[in-house]
Amino acid sequence: MTTALSLLICSTPVHGHVTPLLAVTKHLVASGHRVRFLTGARYRVAVEEVGAEWLPLPVDADYDDRDMDAAFPGRVGLSGPAGIRYDLREIFLRPGPSQLAAVDAAIATERPDAVLVESMFMGALLLLCRPEDRPPVVNLGIVPLGLASRDTAPFGLGIQPKAGAAGRLRNAMLGIVAEKVVFGALQRYARKLVRQAGGELRTSFMGSPVLADAIVQFTVPSFEYPRSDLPGHVHFVGPVSRTTPSTTEPPEWWRDLDGTRPVVHVTQGTVANTDWSELIDPAIEGLAAEDVLVVVSTGGRPVPPRDLPANVRIAPYLPYDRLLPLTDVFVTNGGYGGVHYAMEHGVPLVTAGLTEDKIEVTARVAWAGVGVDLHTDRPRPEHVRAAVRRVLDDPSFRERSAAIGRDIVASPGVAGLESVLAELVARTVVR
Numbered sequence: 001m002t003t004a005l006s007l008l009i010c011s012t013p014v015h016g017h018v019t020p021l022l023a024v025t026k027h028l029v030a031s032g033h034r035v036r037f038l039t040g041a042r043y044r045v046a047v048e049e050v051g052a053e054w055l056p057l058p059v060d061a062d063y064d065d066r067d068m069d070a071a072f073p074g075r076v077g078l079s080g081p082a083g084i085r086y087d088l089r090e091i092f093l094r095p096g097p098s099q100l101a102a103v104d105a106a107i108a109t110e111r112p113d114a115v116l117v118e119s120m121f122m123g124a125l126l127l128l129c130r131p132e133d134r135p136p137v138v139n140l141g142i143v144p145l146g147l148a149s150r151d152t153a154p155f156g157l158g159i160q161p162k163a164g165a166a167g168r169l170r171n172a173m174l175g176i177v178a179e180k181v182v183f184g185a186l187q188r189y190a191r192k193l194v195r196q197a198g199g200e201l202r203t204s205f206m207g208s209p210v211l212a213d214a215i216v217q218f219t220v221p222s223f224e225y226p227r228s229d230l231p232g233h234v235h236f237v238g239p240v241s242r243t244t245p246s247t248t249e250p251p252e253w254w255r256d257l258d259g260t261r262p263v264v265h266v267t268q269g270t271v272a273n274t275d276w277s278e279l280i281d282p283a284i285e286g287l288a289a290e291d292v293l294v295v296v297s298t299g300g301r302p303v304p305p306r307d308l309p310a311n312v313r314i315a316p317y318l319p320y321d322r323l324l325p326l327t328d329v330f331v332t333n334g335g336y337g338g339v340h341y342a343m344e345h346g347v348p349l350v351t352a353g354l355t356e357d358k359i360e361v362t363a364r365v366a367w368a369g370v371g372v373d374l375h376t377d378r379p380r381p382e383h384v385r386a387a388v389r390r391v392l393d394d395p396s397f398r399e400r401s402a403a404i405g406r407d408i409v410a411s412p413g414v415a416g417l418e419s420v421l422a423e424l425v426a427r428t429v430v431r
Contacts, residue, residue, distance in 0.1 A: 004032045005421060008112040008135075010103060010121045012092065013040025013057060014065045016356070017118050020142045020218065020240045020337060024116070026050040027414040036112070038102055040065075055106055061095035061123075081182060084156065087356075088186055092120045093205070096193050099123025111135060113425050118142050119209050125190070128211040129199030136424050139209040140417075141217035142240065143336055143357035144364060148207040149227040154178035155206055158359035158375075160367045161225050179204060214424050216417045219340065220407040223368050235420050238411025239340040246319035253313045256293060261311075262328040262392055265318075265347075267297045269335040274301070278378050279352050283331050284312055286381030287388060295323065329391050331384065333377060334358035334365070343370055344409065346402030350387040352379045369400040 009025055011017045018039055025035050029051035037047040038055040040062040047054040056062070063071040068091070075086050100123040103115065114136045117124035120143075128137055146155035151167070153159035153174050162170055179187055183206065190205035209215050215234045217224065224236070257263055266283040268276070280296055287294050288309035296314040303314050324330075324345040332338050334353030339361055342349055349371030351362040358377070366373035372387040379387075391397045412419070 003422070003425075004034065005113040005425060006034045006110060007036070007114055007116060007421075008055075008103070008106055009035060009037045009052070009116045010099070010124065011037070011039045011118050012095070012121050013042060013062055014091075014120075016335065017120060017142065018043050018046070021116075021118060021140065022046055022050050023240045024140065024414055024417065025052045028418070031418060036106060036110070038099075038106060042066075055102065057095075057102055058098040061098035061102070063091075083355075085183070085186060088183075089189060093122050093186065093190055093193065096122035096126050097197060100126040100197060103127055107135065113428075114138055114421055116140055117212075119146065122190075122193075122205070122208075125201075125205060125208040125211070126194055126197040126199065128208065129194045129201055130197060131199065136213040136428050137211075138417075138420065138424065139212035139215045141209070141215055141219070144219070144360040145215075145217050145224050145234070146206055146360070147210050147215075147227070147231070147234070148175065148204060149225075149229055151227045151229065152225050154182075154204075155360060156183075158354070158363040160363055214420050216420050218413075219336075220404060220411050222404045222407050223340075223343070223364060223370075225364070225367070235416065236411070237416025237420075238408050238413045239337065239344070240414060241337060241341075242408075242413065243321045243324065243341060243344055246321045248317045248319040250319055250322065251313070251315040256313060257295070257323075257326050259326070262292045263295055263323075263326050264292045264329045264331060264388055265295045265297070265323060265327045266331040267299060267338065268333050269299055269338060279331070279333050279384075282379050282381045283384045284309060286383070286385035287311070290385065290388070292328075292388070292392075295327075329388050330371075331388065334362040336361050339365060340408060343401050343404045346398060346405040348391045348397035348401045350374065350384065350391060352384075353377050368404060369396065370404060371397055371401070 009021055011021050025037055028035050035052040036055050037052040040057055042064060044054045069076050072090050078086050103123050112135050116138045118140050152161055153171050187205060191201045194201040217236050218240045220238050221236050266280055268279050294312045297318045298316050300316050324347055327347050330342040330347045331350045334351045349365050351365045351371060352374040353362050354377045362373040365371045372390055374383055374387060
């Protein structure tokens with residue numbers, strides 16, 4: 001792309017949503033585009049460091065995602081469907097009108113060539129449902145594709161596709177249950193917000209990305225469910241970030257990764273890593289007697305003083321560009337970015353995550369054949385051990401991960417987004 005564009009990027013103030021969009025922003029700024037980034041105050045410095053102009057969300061749409069229970073006391077003690085419904089309503093839907101006001105103000109100040117949004121920025125839903133003239137809107141798919149389809153179960157249930165007429169009937173029935181029972185009250189609430197904004201909601205609020213002028217999905221087709229009714233404005237470009245040379249110094253025990261034992265890397269990512277009893281502790285306990293080297297990353301949190309089994313090595317951060325080529329199994333709670341990092345290097349996975357979008361990521365891990373999904377976010381130690389042994393003993397998991405890894409390496413990434421933007425803006429100018 002040779003023409004510099006004015007772009008407005010919008011994100012809810014949550015680390016897992018902002019971080020991939022910062023990588024997008026960094027690339028776009030380096031390509032000569034002007035980028036304004038609308039998000040929470042906590043991320044102002046990070047936005048400015050990648051060369052964009054930070055725009056603040058209104059106070060009632062901003063919160064500190066480092067302690068969500070403090071920001072949203074009503075979610076304390078909730079789990080399962082009740083917890084999911086609370087989060088969708090209070091964390092994502094309720095801020096929608098204030099988000100829309102901030103978007104309108106940004107457009108009025110400087111009309112961008114395009115507005116780029118992540119799927120859970122519900123101000124975009126209100127913008128897309130209004131009849132008023134607006135700039136083109138591009139949905140950035142930083143979570144698994146959630147579009148309604150006759151070939152897939154409703155998003156958020158973590159149910160894999162089922163072929164044939166029986167599968168389509170099942171999907172239709174699940175769609176009715178999800179809309180009327182599981183998310184019925186939320187759908188009515190979303191419809192109310194849209195009407196108050198002057199529009200009409202004619203789709204599921206969970207499937208609102210379909211309303212965008214383009215959907216740029218940051219994965220490869222081989223890691224997404226096939227859909228015979230996939231809209232033509234969906235573009236697969238591969239993951240946002242690729243493994244790059246790391247500046248992280250290897251820990252003093254790095255020489256222990258000498259190839260004499262299989263390496264099992266365990267992480268709970270950089271956000272949901274405060275409670276080690278979810279995955280790290282079960283993995284450490286389950287693999288303590290196995291002839292493997294368990295390499296744990298705390299995601300930046302300090303390493304607590306504690307007695308560890310002899311086969312465990314731990315550090316706050318690790319140089320992934322050097323670790324992943326040495327890793328035999330990647331044990332994770334299912335972050336979209338981390339899973340793609342593993343597959344980029346052909347590393348098979350064991351996943352254990354049900355919160356946020358992780359239930360859909362982990363389901364795709366099993367469907368794609370790149371690993372084992374434990375169907376829980378608190379696995380038992382013996383289940384982690386059995387899953388790791390299965391992945392180590394069955395070469396098909398590594399072979400399938402390597403195949404998808406080749407697709408990832410061949411994909412354009414954020415450069416593919418630029419191509420979509422160029423075409424979209426050109427069509428808009430012609431109209």
